[in-house]
Amino acid sequence: MAIAVWLRRLQHAIRLPQVDRDIREEMEFHRFMKQRAFESGGLPPVAATRRAARAMGNVLLAREQARSVWIWPWLESVWQDMGYAGRILRRHSGSALLAIILLAVTIGLNTSLMTVLNGLMLRPWPGVGHGGDVVAIYLDDSRSDSSGAFHDVRGFTRTHWRSLADQVTQLTPLAAFHRDGVQLGDGGTLGPAGAMLVSGNFFDTLQLELSKGRGFHDDDDRIEAPQYVVVLSDRLWRARFAADEAIIGHSIVINGQRFVVIGVTAPAFGFSEPGTATDVFLPLASAQLLWEGDRAAGSFELVGRLTPGATRGRVRAELTVLSQQFDLRQGRTPSAVVVTGTAFADHPGRTPMLFASALISAGLLAVWIVACANVGNLLLAQATARRREIGIRLAIGASRARVVRQLLTEGLIIGLAASVLGLAIAYTLPLAILRFIAEDATARFPFIVTPDWLVVASAVLMAAFSAMLFGLAPALHVTSNDLARQLGRGDAVAVSTVPLRSVLLAAQVAVSVVLLIVAGLLVSGAQQQTRSLEADFATDVSVASFAARSGAYDAARMRSWTTDLTAALPELPLSEFALASQEPFSRLRNGISVHRPGGSEAVGDRRFASLWEISPGFFGLLRIPLVAGRDLDATDADQAVAVVNETMARRFWPNEDPIGKSIVLFRSAPFVVIGVVRDAHLSASSTVEPTVFTPFAAVRQLPEATFPKLLFRSERPVADAIKRAGSRLDPELQIRVAALTAVVKGNFLSGPGYYGRILAQALGGFALALATVGMFGVFAYAVRQRTSEIGVRMALGARGSAIVRLILLRHSRVVLAGLIAGVCAAVTVSIVLRSSLPGLGRFDPVVYVGVGLLVASAGLAASYVPARRATRIDPVVALRWE
């Protein structure tokens, strides 16, 4: 029965206009019949008509009640509201469109940020079964020195791993991996590839899906009988092997050896480090096949899956105990164990990045507030302009709630339209930005950068809620029951500026001021840094840098190359030259642990210094004076001697003469200090760090062999000569020559600091644009509201300029209030952030004044058009304005 009822309801709902007509005709017939009854009772036709009509009662009400049997009134009223709101918005389409676009861009930015954060930093490894149960395990390598505490972690050695794996109970098989670079292919197809050497239980522990073939078993990873097997990543399989279906069983060449492909991973597996996507998976034991020496021995990263009921805390406790027992057995200082999730942001030492993201989201949230305030002002202006219409509706009998609901529906429509547009932005923006940063238009990332349903839903909700929230106050205000004011000439009197509108506008101005000042301080901070860099040494040198294919040069080859180059250099027309492991202001920081011979290696006692490997002539080239002892010279090559800078001398040997003292660098033999040089800001930081200068290759434990940089000064251009000399030694070398100042500029224009500044400026600019639009809206509205007043003044003889001054003066007060509030907030914010954001410059009056002027001129620009419009008002028209 109920189904039949519903069917009938549906049928009638579809034909609702027809139902209306039927009911109306019926009731008209009823009235006609009544009239005929009166007539036949003796009344004249006119009187009969009147009495019949009176006797019918409220026909309209009856019709609506009859109609409401078929369709619920509230549903219909919602539909009516939407239609009405649509018509209204179409009439004010300009400002509505503007509000929608602004809100959409803000939503898009916010959602993009959420997506990137979620996909990049907070998600555990994708493609892994039950990723939340997988944990990464490190050894705690934190250290503290005079400039603060560093949280860092390091990996495990093979024996350490095996000892833990055999004994741990709260993790299923503990797997180990090691990331490295290999050369894939041979001949013409030779190229670098990212490799992950994994233990035999890696695929099982992670429950990695494979699209073809199989993963590794324990058998494949036997150190005494290494297997030539490899698993390809989905990305490599498609890119290099054209998704060849028959790839299993084929062999590929890695580092000159043939490996058999036994599987291909599913596309979903991604590693959490962006930019280091893995191309091939090899067994750990195959390290000995790929490289000479025990290259992979030192540092394995461990990963395991929690057994049911285990927690990270308990795992950490258990592993710490086991690990420290192992350390003590080996005679080493025990370290603590760190257990984290596998998300990018979980890695200790990533906290600055999380903090930066938090800052960015705070900035975006501020912009969001500004956009919402804009929407609120827009809705308020619209609603106020329709006060008369609303007053009439209230007078007829609409309940206040009904009218408020209708006004809110307008806000809702704006919000929904904005969220649709914003989501379109959010789908395309993150990928575009990441590709821009990676400078690769076709990069694909092993993590997800499109919003998932949760993000989408929250974006839509945010938009709807904020639009309605900011529409609520205006709606309530406008429907307040002051009918006289609504319908009468209340507009003629200068109504005091609605505090709400002014507050919103002042808030917008304040927020944009804060953002702009922060952006300005970041820029000025970076400039301060570069300025302080030029002081202490000669920067008129040039840098030649060399690069080769990875794996082409090992330590021995590098040493012989360096010797050959040094021999070839005197023939070139260089007035002075020297070799160094890095160039001044380089991003590369070679830190190395330093302690006295026989001193403890415990974590708390470790000290760190920057390490520079140099050739004799380095200090002379850069005009860094020697303050004690002697410089390195040609006889010191390969010797365990070192020169230190003043800061290091002060810190390590306070009140003593460092000359002749010994230090141990990482696990080296003792180095003797032979000289002390003046402090110089050789690195990119604003403070001088303790620095050790040694001859090349004296510290043998350094793992990677990198090319030294050639620093030189010359009268004539020698770039070509250098390139020719370098090619003679090795034709495949890539050689670049640039002035040091160009390098500095390059550093200034790239890297995270650069993007941070760009982002801050973009946010500030966007906020200012929003605020300007808001100011424009408010000014235009004020002019419209006071049109009749302006008409009166002009009729009495006021000049156009006086009118303009009148209007501007009132609203400049609001803008000024916002400016002052913004400056105070900015000062507070910069003080709070100074400690955590090193790029923030000190108090820079130029920035504050500049931003103030910028905002003021934006306000002036925003008021220009409305002010002009005000002066063009014809007094006669204005006086009749309603």
Added chain:
Amino acid sequence: MGKDKEPPDLLPGTLDLLILQALVRGSMHGYGIAERLRALSDDVLQVGESSLYPALQRLLLQGWVKAEWGASDNNRRARYYTLTAAGRKRLASEREEFDRLILAIHKVLET
């Protein structure tokens, strides 16, 4: 025929019952139903349009009557309502229910 006397309040649902009963003898339009009820009850039950037509729509919704446009006796278009089979069943059950109720009220009032 104005509202000179307060019409008695009907128990809810009774109007539906009365309308269904009025249609037992044959199809009628809305005005006819109201007149019939008034005549049969000696002017006591005066059903206004604001209750009659919503009630008719309700009956239509539930499928107890069906409606058709036809010509009235003076050749104007009028909508005639007819009792359906389901309507007859409903009439019988409502009638029973109503009788029970009245009996119960009687009993209470007789004490």
